[in-house]
Amino acid sequence: MNRVTIEKKVLSENDRIAERLRDALTGTGTLALNFIGSPGAGKTAFLEKTLERLPVHTRAAVVTGDLQTENDAVRLKRYGFPVRQITTVGACHLDARMVENHVADWLEEGIEILFIENVGNLVCPTSYDLGEDAKIVVLSCAEGEDKPLKYPGIFRKSELMILNKIDLLPHVPFQLELALENARSINPDIEIIQTSCITGAGFDPWMKWLDRRRAQKKASATLAGSTSTLAGANK
Amino acid sequence: MHEMGIASSVLEAVHRESHRYPGQRATKVGLRIGEYAGVDQESLRFCFEVLAKELNQGTLELEIDYRPASDDLAISFIELEDTEEEPPPSRAGFTANPGSEAGGESSETASSVRKAKV
Numbered sequence: 502m503n504r505v506t507i508e509k510k511v512l513s514e515n516d517r518i519a520e521r522l523r524d525a526l527t528g529t530g531t532l533a534l535n536f537i538g539s540p541g542a543g544k545t546a547f548l549e550k551t552l553e554r555l556p557v558h559t560r561a562a563v564v565t566g567d568l569q570t571e572n573d574a575v576r577l578k579r580y581g582f583p584v585r586q587i588t589t590v591g592a593c594h595l596d597a598r599m600v601e602n603h604v605a606d607w608l609e610e611g612i613e614i615l616f617i618e619n620v621g622n623l624v625c626p627t628s629y630d631l632g633e634d635a636k637i638v639v640l641s642c643a644e645g646e647d648k649p650l651k652y653p654g655i656f657r658k659s660e661l662m663i664l665n666k667i668d669l670l671p672h673v674p675f676q677l678e679l680a681l682e683n684a685r686s687i688n689p690d691i692e693i694i695q696t697s698c699i700t701g702a703g704f705d706p707w708m709k710w711l712d713r714r715r716a717q718k719k720a721s722a723t724l725a726g727s728t729s730t731l732a733g734a735n736k
Numbered sequence: 737m738h739e740m741g742i743a744s745s746v747l748e749a750v751h752r753e754s755h756r757y758p759g760q761r762a763t764k765v766g767l768r769i770g771e772y773a774g775v776d777q778e779s780l781r782f783c784f785e786v787l788a789k790e791l792n793q794g795t796l797e798l799e800i801d802y803r804p805a806s807d808d809l810a811i812s813f814i815e816l817e818d819t820e821e822e823p824p825p826s827r828a829g830f831t832a833n834p835g836s837e838a839g840g841e842s843s844e845t846a847s848s849v850r851k852a853k854v
Contacts, residue, residue: 505814
């Protein structure tokens with residue numbers, strides 16, 4: 502018997518494509534955000550409200566993943582930004598190749614923000630790097646406050662948690678403080694914004710968060726451009 | 737159910753690796769799975785067994801090393817043993833599952849994987 506050590510990441514091919522995509526996104530200064538949440542958490546409604554509030558001159562685009570139907574893309578297209586549906590036909594997550602195939606021409610055109618709405622699922626999308634700048638987990642008050650404990654992977658990997666549907670708080674047995682505590686017990690650094698797509702609550706801080714991250718991305722793209730120019734000049 | 741894609745990727749890696757050792761066949765593969773990797777172990781075992789049988793590797797054993805507080809998802813080793821048989825011809829068929837990592841050959845496994853996913 503011969504034991505051979507391999508030490509190979511199972512998703513190394515996805516990671517390779519994600520890194521290529523990340524480089525391309527950095528080159529164009531595009532902020533890419535990967536929204537992950539359960540079916541019904543309100544990801545599409547959240548993006549609708551976001552697109553509604555974006556200044557019309559913003560060069561933003563959306564890819565939205567679902568197992569079947571183009572319903573989400575139809576909803577999102579009403580706001581005038583380019584939207585593409587990725588129908589995964591059974592796959593429970595988006596992978597980097599799917600995203601890369603759907604955004605290549607957008608990157609050539611130079612978009613500023615790429616919103617990626619993943620397939621509704623708190624588990625599988627967690628494993629797949631899509632070349633994004635940040636994962637954002639969307640949790641709704643109609644779900645249990647123990648979701649962060651049950652699905653720690655996505656809460657650990659997310660930079661931001663959108664606690665959505667807070668207009669329902671008076672009507673559902675959801676312990677808000679406990680939900681926040683649970684999320685922070687998994688990821689002490691996670692930022693949390695409470696939102697309602699019905700009342701618009703929380704969208705001011707969310708849009709500020711978005712502006713801040715866009716500015717950071719632009720700055721890093723400029724820096725990367727200067728560095729490569731310098732490197733080229735030194736050759 | 738991305739466990740089917742992961743199982744497919746693991747089997748592809750075993751297939752590639754074992755081809756580097758003519759006259760030997762893989763008997764076991766070791767996989768490290770972190771708590772935060774988003775992989776259900778039982779589901780993965782089931783998918784692995786189904787796919788391994790499809791690929792005539794039904795005797796291949798999967799050893800899972802579970803790591804708490806980690807998001808690791810990696811193949812750590814394979815074990816090989818000598819075989820007196822001629823190495824079987826390369827069998828295509830690790831791609832096409834939308835969640836799979838594999839590279840692009842064929843169809844037979846792909847369709848069986850698709851059926852399994854439905």
